[in-house]
Amino acid sequence: MNILDGTLRKATQEHLNAPWSGNKRNFRCGFCGHTFMLNDLWLFLFTNDMPDAPGNPFVCEACYKLFDEDKEKLRAEWKRKWKAQKNDEWWWFHRHEYSTR
Numbered sequence: 001m002n003i004l005d006g007t008l009r010k011a012t013q014e015h016l017n018a019p020w021s022g023n024k025r026n027f028r029c030g031f032c033g034h035t036f037m038l039n040d041l042w043l044f045l046f047t048n049d050m051p052d053a054p055g056n057p058f059v060c061e062a063c064y065k066l067f068d069e070d071k072e073k074l075r076a077e078w079k080r081k082w083k084a085q086k087n088d089e090w091w092w093f094h095r096h097e098y099s100t101r
């Protein structure tokens, strides 16, 4: 069983302790920020094939349902989020980058 196969699965203690992206605190939903707990349902969303929206976020059950359990919709939303955070609307969060321009 490959945990990166994109199917919904239950969070185990092993998942909780895994050093996701170098830090087990990164085991959170990429859409709502929910920190996964034991027995939460989650899935891995592959997005690294989209040049404008990398990251391969995790998705919680609530967000999965919110997007009709449709990974293409989730991928589109991930792309939208990436675009949005690069937008000037979010300048405050990137002000250090902006100051070096």
Ligand SMILES: [Zn+2]
Pocket (backbone or CB within 6 Å): 029, 030, 031, 032, 033, 034, 059, 060, 061, 062, 063, 064
């Ligand atoms: Zn979520």
